Amino acid sequence: MSETIILKNVRPWGETATDVTIEAGRIRSVSAVAQPNGAKIIDGEGAILLPGFVEAHTHLDKTLYGMPWNPNAVGSTLVEKITNERNSKARLGLDPARQSARQVALSVANGSTHIRSHVDIDTEHGLKGVEGVMATREKYADVIDLEIVAFPQSGMLIRQGTRELMDEALSLGAEVVGGLDPCSMDLDPKGHLNVIFGLAEKHGKPIDIHLHELGELGAFSMRLIIDRTRAHAMAGKVTVSHAFCLGHNDYLAIGRLLDDLAEAGIHIMTTGPAGYPCPPLIRTLDAGITVCSGSDGIRDCWSPYGNADMLERAIFLGMRNDLDRDADIRRAVEVVTVGGAKAMNVERYGLAAGDTADLVLIDGETLAEAVVSRRLRPLTMKRGKVVARNGAALFEVD
Ligand SMILES: [Zn+2]
Structure with a gap:
């Protein structure tokens, strides 16, 4: 007993x-x-x-946490950051199993009990990241629930063979289909989304798409995601991460997008970034949308920041959205707890x-x-x- x-x-x-x-x-x-x-x-x-806190968006496979300090001299564009990272992994001796375990320990120390991690898949490193994080998922199954997103960080259609690797990762046990900037990365928004939604249908798995695209371009991609979510009857199973376009300065247009996202049952992940436009938290919640949050990359080739502390993340959400009233601060805490659990479909949370x-x-x-x-x-x-x-x-x- x-x-x-x-x-x-x-x-x-x-x-x-x-x-x-x-x-x-x-x-x-x-x-x-x-x-x-x-x-x-x-x-x-x-x-x-x-x-327990829900870390609903991070990148366990590529944190440099616990490794010697990596001086960051990378350029500021998305492609420069992605290329630098892909080329740095071997030079730095980045071991996805060891590094993901280190971040898991940090997360648990700070009170997280669930993690959704995007894990890079590309034609240079294949499934090494996925295999490493899967090893951590198994080894630490009694301390954390860990969900893996098969993530085509370097693009999918522009790098032949990536789609097949994504398919393989999902067969191996990745729980979620990832995607990335359908217009600006693959330069083929319909093609990109057709592959992602096709993989989701084939494997019966949810979707989580990084959408950094700003303004009208991001809103266009968002519309395509909404259409496909409806067509594939995937309400409650699609998350758009970052969604910077929802921070666009057009009150009426954003209102229409928020209403459609709510009606389609699409979740939004925001880190409350200091340097980008981002979804207005209270307005997004009030539209009836489930909002979750995460640390994103922690001490990696992109950014030297991050500590896997979701309570601190609630502060960032609060500061970014001017949440000063106690009741609004509670809503930020709900984002890093119940919002994450709902986005990840965690039962009995x-x-x-x-x-x-x-x-x-x-x-x-x-x-x-x-x-x-x-x-x-x-x-x-x-x-x-x-x-x-x-x-x-x-x-x-x-
Ligand atoms: Zn990310």
């Missing part, structure tokens, strides 16, 4: 203190317990209890009886105060097992 755990004196979403009883990796009840009857007690010391005991404790007077204070997380729990304490993972990685 599995052990019963009582997480005592915790405040779900910063509200009234209570106890959470956990059995067989699930929440059995959320109510004060007077008689522990031999259960194992973990004292929450009044901390705020949230369901939450703080109710019967939900999986994927939990994080955060110190703070109120939820908003906890967000802005950036303290270490006292505890991360995965399926009822404590996997991190005070900002440190309780397992070793190379």
